[in-house]
Amino acid sequence: MAPDGGKDENVFDIQQGVSINFLIKKRDSKLDKLADVFHFDLYGKRQIKYDFLINYSLSSVSFVKVPNMEPNYFMTQKDFRAIKTYDKGFSINDFFQINSAGIVTARDEFTIQF
Numbered sequence: 001m002a003p004d005g006g007k008d009e010n011v012f013d014i015q016q017g018v019s020i021n022f023l024i025k026k027r028d029s030k031l032d033k034l035a036d037v038f039h040f041d042l043y044g045k046r047q048i049k050y051d052f053l054i055n056y057s058l059s060s061v062s063f064v065k066v067p068n069m070e071p072n073y074f075m076t077q078k079d080f081r082a083i084k085t086y087d088k089g090f091s092i093n094d095f096f097q098i099n100s101a102g103i104v105t106a107r108d109e110f111t112i113q114f
Contacts, residue, residue: 002043009046011053022058038063039076
């Protein structure tokens with residue numbers, strides 16, 4: 001579903017979402033510098049997406065630069081205005097100091113009977 005509530009159709013005959021990525025490494029890139037990430041979303045019906053892909057090129061798409069925010073690197077536009085307030089909170093690992101994987105079955109043929 002598109003963010004506006006409309007139908008979001010896939011350009012391929014599959015149900016999973018599709019991400020088209022262009023990853024470009026420049027020769028003069030510094031090893032210790034993170035790459036710039038640009039993002040563009042396209043929602044809507046299949047024909048609208050086909051028309052877009054036919055009529056636009058990489059240089060004519062209005063990509064938006066995505067901030068590289070450690071440690072999550074969301075790779076999409078987010079509203080980070082409240083990030084300082086959010087970071088004042090506590091980690092769930094601090095709240096639950098004893099960790100457990102929950103129920104783990106090991107010897108099912110011995111422990112589970114019908």
